[in-house]
Amino acid sequence: MKIAFQGIRGAYSEMALHSHFGKDVESVGCDAFDDVFDAVNSGAVTFGLIPVENTIAGSVVENYDLLFANEVFVIAEVYLPIRHTLLAKKGARLEDITQAFSHPHALKQCKEFLKSQNIKMMPTYDTAGAAQAVAEGDRVDCAAIASELCAEIYDMQILASDIQSNTSNTTRFFVIAKKESVPEDLVTGKTTVAFKTRHYPGALLDCLKIFQKYKLNLSKLESRPIPENPWEYVFYAAFEAGIDQSEVKSAIGELTLHAVFVKLLGSYPKAEKCW
Structure with missing residues (x-):
């Protein structure tokens, strides 16, 4: 079974996907949120998973607009605790890190930790993309803030875990499907x-x-x-x-x-x- 999400391998959305569906499904990364909806509507995937709200950043308004504009149906909600990890190339040391790349929201949520380590915040498009870029680069003084899953996928070293200031940081996701694909035995609450x-x-x-x-x-x-x-x-x-x-x-x-x-x-x- 194929499930679409926005982002590349290691994104928090992929973590939420596997926490809900398990490890045996095939996760399909998409460039943008509307690509997730297109994949569901075309039948290229069975379901899609989209973030709709974060306890710190608030609603993902783009996805509410897309829910309204598309003929899909929400069949599940998923909560994922967001645990930010500082990742770098193998052999890097925390005391040598001068820059941390990540999504602006992730950087802001880890601002206190970065300030304590004199690490400069470097905004990028997303967390997993930042991890991939650091892993493929040649600098050992650069790090990324991303999920722990990225360390496994991109063969990176974990320099620090749970570096977010707010321990209740949680994202809520919706699982979407074409209306004809809604399970007949779906129990609603x-x-x-x-x-x-x-x-x-x-x-x-x-x-x-x-x-x-x-x-x-x-x-x-x-x-x-x-x-x-x-x-x-x-x-x-x-x-x-x-x-x-x-x-x-x-x-x-x-x-x-x-x-x-x-x-x-x-x-x-x-x-x-x-x-």
Whole structure:
């Protein structure tokens, strides 16, 4: 079974992929998030795995926009603790490192450690790509901040582990599938929808009262602009109940009457949190 993710080998997304599906699946790296959606839509892969939220950096808004724009369905959520590792070429020593390459978010999350070691932060496109570049380079005074998996893949030396300042740093991922590929025996415990309110005072409040009426606990509410319609917004909401429950069906039916539109983005098992 092929599963698509954004990034190259060793990316945190690949770690999340294997933590959910196991080691026997084939992970397929993609250059961009929309390439993951294209791979799922074309049938080139069975499922895709995308990050949607981080406890420090917040929502990955691009992927919410892509969920709205594509006819895919969320069938699972996955939580991955983010444990940053300082990696360098074999034989390198921590005291000799002068520069650390990584994604800006990773660098920021490890700022205190890098400052204590007088290591200069060098932003790059992604964590695994930084590890690959350092591994293929010839400098032993450069390091990368990436996953521990990168040390195994690119034959690198681990100079320091768990160098992030916030130990609760966690990323939430969605597993997406074409609607015809949704498992028939899928047990659901959470649901994510997108909706657009009508234009009158209190329109959003009227929609939110529906969730209260049916005792649905909202775990997320966020707005995103509609590029084609300036100053108009789509709201994304997640609540802790599955689509098969009668109160969820009633709530979505009533929401449809109040909103301009409602799109069901997915209903999936509630993942066990890792913090």
